[in-house]
Amino acid sequence: MKEPRSRASDHVGQLVRDLRHKATMSRKTLAERADMDVSHLARIEGGQGNPTLYVLIQLATALDAKPELFVRGLTAEDLPTEIKPYSEADFRRELRRRGEVGSA
Known part of the structure; x- marks a missing residue:
């Protein structure tokens, strides 16, 4: 498995994965709810993606979370x-x- 792109990417990816698991949702289901490609979601969860603000809002909405959760504490x-x-x-x-x- 590749190294995360950055600590920020790793942080966001882990949060998305943890929230998805907590919701007992498959990657495919989350991708459908967030209106995105499964491979893009996989890259984000693996810390390789660089989600835009729009994608973070889409993911937060699909996971019933607040978008600011993804960037809280990052510098x-x-x-x-x-x-x-x-x-x-x-x-x-x-x-x-x-x-x-x-x-x-």
């Missing part, structure tokens, strides 16, 4: 290592480091 540290979001302070510090202070 930028949970994103894939190649994604580096900047806070305003980080962004300005990076601009100063590059000598581009007037560019912002």
Whole structure:
């Protein structure tokens, strides 16, 4: 089995799988209720998928959960290592480091 794409992907996938099991629902049934392909759901549950906001809402609705459950507690540290979001302070510090202070 492949490694999860990130801690965020793993977190969402585990939550979806746990909620699905708790509801005693098959993957096929959940995919049908969420109006999505079973293979897409399998990738999400395996931590390989990158569900959009729309997909998270579809899954939450089908699982009788609140969409915010999927992202609660996640931070930028949970994103894939190649994604580096900047806070305003980080962004300005990076601009100063590059000598581009007037560019912002």
